[in-house]
Structures are given as structure tokens and as C-alpha cells.
Amino acid sequence: MSSSSGTPESWISSFCSLLGHEYFAEISEDFIEDDFNLTGLQTQVAMYKEALEMILDVEPEEEDDDEEEEEDEGDESIEGEGRTIRRAAIERRHNRMDSNLSIIESSAEMLYGLIHQRFICSRAGIQQMSEKYELGHFGVCPRTFCDGVRTLPVGLSDVPGEDTVKLFCPSCLDVYVPPNSRFQTVDGAFFGRTFGALFLLTFPDYDISKKGPDSLGAHGSRNAITSASDADDKEKINGFNVNNLAPGLGRGKVYEPKIYGFKVSERARSGPRMKWLRDRPVDLIELDEATIFGAVEESEDDAGNLNGARTQPRQTLGASKKGRKPNGGSPMSIDANEQQFAG
Amino acid sequence: MDDFNSETDSDYTSYWRDWFISSRGNEYFCEIDEDYLTDRFNLTGLNTEVQYYQYALDLVTDVFDLDCDDEMRETIEKSARHLYGLVHARYIVTTRGLAKMLEKYKKADFGKCPRVMCKSHPLLPMGQSDNPNVKAVKLYCARCEDIYNPKSSRHSAIDGAYFGTSFHNIIFQVYPALIPTKSYERYTPRIYGFKVHAPATLIRWQHGERDDMRRRLRKLEIESGFKDDEEDLDAGDSEEEEEELEDEAVMEVLQNGQLAAGDPTAQV
Numbered sequence: 001m002s003s004s005s006g007t008p009e010s011w012i013s014s015f016c017s018l019l020g021h022e023y024f025a026e027i028s029e030d031f032i033e034d035d036f037n038l039t040g041l042q043t044q045v046a047m048y049k050e051a052l053e054m055i056l057d058v059e060p061e062e063e064d065d066d067e068e069e070e071e072d073e074g075d076e077s078i079e080g081e082g083r084t085i086r087r088a089a090i091e092r093r094h095n096r097m098d099s100n101l102s103i104i105e106s107s108a109e110m111l112y113g114l115i116h117q118r119f120i121c122s123r124a125g126i127q128q129m130s131e132k133y134e135l136g137h138f139g140v141c142p143r144t145f146c147d148g149v150r151t152l153p154v155g156l157s158d159v160p161g162e163d164t165v166k167l168f169c170p171s172c173l174d175v176y177v178p179p180n181s182r183f184q185t186v187d188g189a190f191f192g193r194t195f196g197a198l199f200l201l202t203f204p205d206y207d208i209s210k211k212g213p214d215s216l217g218a219h220g221s222r223n224a225i226t227s228a229s230d231a232d233d234k235e236k237i238n239g240f241n242v243n244n245l246a247p248g249l250g251r252g253k254v255y256e257p258k259i260y261g262f263k264v265s266e267r268a269r270s271g272p273r274m275k276w277l278r279d280r281p282v283d284l285i286e287l288d289e290a291t292i293f294g295a296v297e298e299s300e301d302d303a304g305n306l307n308g309a310r311t312q313p314r315q316t317l318g319a320s321k322k323g324r325k326p327n328g329g330s331p332m333s334i335d336a337n338e339q340q341f342a343g
Numbered sequence: 344m345d346d347f348n349s350e351t352d353s354d355y356t357s358y359w360r361d362w363f364i365s366s367r368g369n370e371y372f373c374e375i376d377e378d379y380l381t382d383r384f385n386l387t388g389l390n391t392e393v394q395y396y397q398y399a400l401d402l403v404t405d406v407f408d409l410d411c412d413d414e415m416r417e418t419i420e421k422s423a424r425h426l427y428g429l430v431h432a433r434y435i436v437t438t439r440g441l442a443k444m445l446e447k448y449k450k451a452d453f454g455k456c457p458r459v460m461c462k463s464h465p466l467l468p469m470g471q472s473d474n475p476n477v478k479a480v481k482l483y484c485a486r487c488e489d490i491y492n493p494k495s496s497r498h499s500a501i502d503g504a505y506f507g508t509s510f511h512n513i514i515f516q517v518y519p520a521l522i523p524t525k526s527y528e529r530y531t532p533r534i535y536g537f538k539v540h541a542p543a544t545l546i547r548w549q550h551g552e553r554d555d556m557r558r559r560l561r562k563l564e565i566e567s568g569f570k571d572d573e574e575d576l577d578a579g580d581s582e583e584e585e586e587e588l589e590d591e592a593v594m595e596v597l598q599n600g601q602l603a604a605g606d607p608t609a610q611v
Contacts, residue, residue, distance in 0.1 A: 142457040144471075144481050144490040156459070156530075166459050168530070173542050175530045176457040179494045197532035197539045240541035249545075255483075255490050259509045259516070266556065270515040273525045273568055274488040276553035280545055287544040 011057050015112060020182035022137055023153040023165060023191070025128040027112070027119045032056060037122075041114050044160075047100070051107035055115075110160060113190030117158065120195050126202050129195070141169035142176055145253040145278070149209060151176070154196040155188025163188045168196035170208045171248030172278065201239055209247040237288045245287075250280040359405055363427060368497035371453055371468045371480065371506070373443040375427070375434045380404055389429055392475065399423040403430075428505030429475065435510050441517055444510070448521075456484035457491055460528040466491070467511040470503025478503045483511045486523045524570040527553075 016024045031037055032055060042048045053059075119125035132138065133150055140148040151167035154175065165186040166175040178184070200208075235242050254275050257264040264271050281287060364372045379385055380403060390396040399422035401407040407419075434440040447453065448465055455463040466482035469490065480501040481490040493499045515522050532542045560567045 142491045142494070144492055148492075168532070173530065173532060173545070175459045177459055177463075179457065193536075194534050197534045197542070200532070201534070201539065237544070238540040240539075245541050246545055255488060257488070257512045259512045261508075264512055266560070267563060267565055268516070269519050269566065269568075270512065270522055272488055273556070274486075276549045276556065277487060277529065278489060279549060279552055281548060287541070287548055289544055 011055055011108070012112070015109065020186055023132075023183070023186065024116060025120055025125055025132065027115055028124060029056060031119050031122065031124065032115055037118055038115065041111060044114060045107050045111045047104050047107045048111065050100075050104045051111045054104055054108040055112055113160065113187055116190050117155070117192040117195075120191065121198055126195075126199060129199065130203055130206075133199070139167060139178065141167070141171060141248070142179065143169065143172055143174070143248065145255070146171045146248040147209075149248065152196045152199055153191045155191045155193055158189055158192050158194075160187050160189040165191055169248070170196075170200055170244070171246065173246050173249075174277075200244070204236075204239060204241050204244065206244070208244050237284070238290065242284045245284055246280055249278050251282060254278045359402055359407075359423070360427070363424070368495075368501070371447075371498065371501060372427075372431055373435065373440065373447060375430055376439060377404065379434055379437070379439075380430060385433060386430065389426060392429060393426045394422045395419050396422070396426070399426045403427055425475070428502060431505050432470070432473070432507040432510070435506065436513050438517075441514055445514065445518065445521075448514075453482055454494065456482075456486060457494075458484065458487050458489070460526065460530065461486045464523060467514065468501075468506045469511045470506045470508055473504055473507050473509075475502050475504040480506055485511075485515060485521075486525065522568060525568050526570055 012026050012029075015021060016026050032052070038052075045051055116125075120129050129152075133152060136150050138151050138153050140146075141151050146169055149169060149171040151169045153165050154168040156163045156166060156175070164184050165178065165188045167178055168175050200206075237245065255278070257272055266272060286292075360374055363369060364374050380400075386400070393399055395418065398407065398409055398419045401409075402419060402423040403426060409419075411419075435444050444467075448467055451463075451465040453466045453468050456466055461484055464484055464486040466484050468480050469483045470480060471478040471490075479499050480493065480503045482493055483490050493501075529546070531546060532539045557567050557569070
């Protein structure tokens with residue numbers, strides 16, 4: 001439609017190079033052409049077919065036009081009236097096109113965004129996003145104690161029109177408003193709620209505490225060191241590397257309010273109340289409820305002493321007890337997890 | 344004075360301080376009263392900290408009339424800015440200074456908290472050290488009680504000592520009505536509506552810490568400042584309830600097959 005000759009750039013790449021669209025990955029055409037990936041989008045987007053054609057740079061079918069032209073060539077004899085009628089028809093068509101074009105354009109953007117939400121959770125998409133992550137395309141965490149670690153774009157809703165895109169910091173497990181206002185026009189649903197967490201589970205070996213684009217190549221090196229299964233067991237909590245679980249939180253990374261060097265007491269009216277939000281246990285293994293539960297179960301079997309076993313780490317143990325079945329360790333096998341998400 | 348005018352391509356008319364606080368990048372500063380600056384007591388010890396102390400002070404108080412070369416003037420100008428910053432740190436914890444900064448806080452001159460759950464709560468400038476040239480200025484959010492880096496690079500070049508480590512805490516002691524209500528609201532990483540195990544355990548642990556704190560405060564009969572005060576702690580074992588709620592939510596999701604139905608309020 002608008003592909004004036006000489007512009008090799010596709011709609012997708014021009015869309016992704018627009019100002020404010022820096023977070024978007026370029027969806028491969030294969031992904032869009034697979035109807036399965038578009039299931040249900042037809043009802044969500046107006047002028048779905050036209051929008052899809054626009055995204056894929058497919059020329060809309062213009063049978064009518066061709067026919068008219070052919071007719072014209074034949075009807076050369078009644079040139080006068082015929083010409084004017086035809087011109088009027090074309091003008092009408094053009095007018096309609098112009099008014100529709102903006103609608104189709106916005107539908108195409110919406111459709112692209114919705115496909116994008118699905119694409120970045122696919123293998124090819126998440127791979128592309130990881131490259132963008134490595135290059136620091138998504139910016140850094142504004143929190144001082146996170147020390148400029150890279151963030152991931154996420155949505156707080158999967159439904160378009162509800163909220164704009166946010167940045168998820170894997171180091172403090174919190175979400176932030178992008179610093180630049182140009183991202184405040186980008187819909188959060190185009191990234192979705194799933195991507196951020198899925199990314200962390202897909203690439204468990206990223207050193208997320210590294211800042212800026214300098215961790216290139218760090219990916220995988222850690223794996224080699226901890227290849228021994230014993231070390232692996234110790235370092236992981238259900239598919240999460242322990243050193244990747246909120247490294248920006250915990251002791252030394254919680255802000256401590258002071259006045260003239262003296263800590264403000266919790267008992268003061270203006271004292272600290274939100275430390276829990278940035279805290280984490282000194283020994284993260286304490287959080288591995290499933291493994292601890294397994295151990296507790298065993299010792300219960302051995303000694304039959306329920307109270308003794310319960311005095312282990314936290315009360316949460318007692319709570320988690322009811323919900324989970326004992327299977328001697330993690331509720332999901334770590335191996336299976338890894339295979340499933342192996343990048 | 345005239346020479347100086349032409350050199351710093353600004354068209355300021357009379358007051359150095361006016362020019363200083365209105366120039367780009369200095370939006371965080373408030374104007375220090377003449378009275379405060381001229382009281383030597385307030386400047387105790389700064390003469391060892393600032394080069395060409397007397398000239399710098401003259402410049403700040405608009406009585407500078409030394410005839411010297413450009414290089415010298417540049418140095419004095421720099422010293423004057425440094426001096427102003429150091430006096431600023433002392434001034435903003437005085438009654439008048441607090442009032443001025445309060446006005447700026449209310450207008451959100453220092454920016455808004457980038458944390459989504461803080462809903463654009465205004466920030467306050469702070470330093471991580473009271474000694475100059477240690478750390479740049481940071482921004483404190485009273486709602487999440489955390490500190491953030493300024494968005495703009497021209498602000499992140501300001502010395503944190505020009506605001507000090509105490510000001511942002513003192514202001515809430517002086518104006519307790521300003522303390523924002525705290526909230527439980529937080530982000531929970533999810534995949535297709537399901538919480539991710541490792542972060543979820545951490546979050547449960549953090550909520551345990553929080554409830555412990557609230558119980559401690561309750562025992563001392565101190566207001567905790569949470570919006571939803573006095574609600575869920577009465578039962579005593581809120582953690583178990585929480586857990587049950589979560590389980591129920593998950594069961595619901597499983598039964599209905601609605602992946603998107605993960606209820607964010609279940610966490611609270």
C-alpha cells in the first residue's frame with residue numbers, strides 16, 4: 001500500500017526503530033504467518049486482516065482496480081464520460097483509503113503488540129530479548145543499592161489499554177516507571193506479565209548483578225564452575241540460582257535512616273517501616289522450603305519428634321507444610337525444569 | 344563585578360544566589376537567607392573546607408569586588424558554589440530551611456518515585472555522606488523508604504553532602520503529618536498467572552519479617568502507619584491465612600482453567 005519503491009525497510013523494522021519503540025523485538029515473519037500464534041487476536045483487533053497485511057508488507061488485493069483498468073482499455077471509444085467516472089471512483093477510493101489508513105495503522109500497531117507479547121515468550125523471541133538485554137537496551141534500575149543493574153520491560157496487565165510498560169529489576173524484584181516519558185505511550189500489554197519472570201527462569205545462569213552491557217560472555221561461565229551436581233543442588237532453589245535471587249536485597253543493601261549519624265528507631269513515629277521490602281535472609285538456603293521440608297519429614301520419620309523438627313528456621317515452614325506433598329525435595333524436579341527452559 | 348558578568352554568559356542582574364538557584368541543574372537547591380549566610384556562627388569550620396573562603400563568601404553575598412584574572416575568578420566561582428552547597432546542607436535543617444524545602448517537596452521539584460507501587464510519590468534529595476566529594480546526591484522516597492539515583496545526569500553530578508544524611512529524616516520528625524501511609528502493595532513475578540517459586544518464597548519470608556515488625560510495634564502500642572492497620576494481625580497467625588488464601592487462588596485458577604485470573608490481592 002505505502003511501499004513506495006526503493007524502501008527496502010519492512011513495516012516491522014520501521015515500527016521497531018520508531019522513537020519510544022526501543023524495547024520491542026522484531027518478530028520473525030514465520031511466527032506471524034503461523035496462524036496458531038495468532039489464535040484469538042482476530043476478535044481483539046479492528047480491521048484484523050488489513051492490519052495483518054500491513055505488518056507483513058503484503059499488498060492488499062486490488063482486483064477491482066485491475067478490472068477497471070482492463071475495462072478502460074477496452075472502452076477507449078467512450079473516453080469522455082468514462083474517464084471522469086473512473087477518476088471520481090479512484091478519488092473516492094483514495095479518500096476511503098486515507099481515512100482507513102490511520103485506523104489500519106493503529107490496528108496494526110495493536111496487533112503487532114499483542115503478537116509481541118506472545119513472541120517474546122517463545123524460544124526465538126526470548127533469545128532476541130536476551131540479546132537486547134545484554135546490550136542494555138532496556139535501561140538500568142534507578143534504585144541506588146541495585147547499582148545500575150539492567151532491567152527488563154514488563155506489563156502489569158495482559159490486557160491492552162490498562163497500563164504502560166514498566167521495567168522489572170531482577171535484582172530487587174520490583175517494578176519501576178521508565179525514566180523517559182516517551183515510553184509512557186507504550187502499552188504494557190505488549191510485553192505482558194509473564195516475560196520478566198520467564199526470562200529469569202529461561203536464563204538462570206545470567207549474572208544479573210552485573211551492571212551495564214559488560215556482562216557479555218559471562219553467560220554460561222558460571223555453569224562450568226558449578227557443574228558438580230552436589231554444588232548445583234546447594235546453589236539452586238527450584239530452578240533459580242541462589243546468587244541470582246534478588247542480589248540487590250539484604251544486609252547492607254537496605255537503606256538505614258540516620259539523623260546526625262544516629263539510626264532512627266523503629267519505635268519513632270517516622271521510624272523505618274518498610275525494611276522488609278528490601279530485606280532477605282542472610283542464608284538464602286533458608287528459603288528452600290521444599291528441601292527443608294523434605295529434611296524435616298525425614299527427621300520426623302526417624303525421631304518421631306514433631307516439635308524438635310519444627311524449631312528449624314522460620315514459622316513459614318509450618319505454613320508451607322500443609323500445602324505441599326512430600327517428595328523428598330523440590331516440588332518440581334530441577335532437571336526437568338532445566339531441560340524445559342534450556343535456552 | 345562587571346567583568347564577572349561578561350564572563351559567565353548569564354544575564355543575571357543583581358544576586359549571585361538568584362542566578363545560582365535558577366540555573367539549570369540546580370533545581371534541588373533552595374535559596375539561603377542573607378541573614379543566615381552573614382552569621383559567622385553558621386559557617387563554623389567551612390573556612391578550612393573551601394578554597395579562597397573569604398572571596399567565595401563575598402561572591403555569594405554579592406559584595407565581591409576583587410580585580411583579578413579570569414582563571415582566578417573561575418576558581419573563586421567554583422569555591423563559591425562549593426561553599427553555597429555546604430552552607431545549604433546546614434541551612435535546610437533549620438526551621439526556615441525546612442519550610443522552604445517543604446514547599447519544593449510539595450511541588451515535587453525533586454522528582455517522583457520511580458517505583459510503580461509508590462504511585463509517583465514525591466522524593467527528597469539526600470546524601471549518603473556528610474563529607475563532600477564522597478557520593479553524589481540521591482533521592483529518598485518516604486513511601487518505600489528507599490533511595491534512588493536521579494534521572495538526569497546533571498543532577499547526579501551534584502554532591503550529596505550539599506543535602507546531608509539527616510535532612511530528609513528530620514523533615515518527617517518536624518512535620519509528622521507528612522509521613523505517607525505505608526502500603527503492602529508490591530510486585531509479584533508471575534508466569535501465566537502463577538507465582539514463581541523462588542521469588543515467592545522470598546516474598547513470603549519478607550512478609551513474615553513485616554508481620555513480626557508489626558507485632559513488635561503493636562506490643563509497644565505504636566502506630567505502624569500502614570493503611571490497612573488493625574486488620575489482619577488480630578488473628579495472630581496471618582501467615583497461615585495468607586498461605587491458605589494463596590492456595591485457594593491457585594486452586595481456583597486450576598479449576599477454571601483461567602490462566603489470567605491470578606489475583607494480585609491474594610498476596611495481601
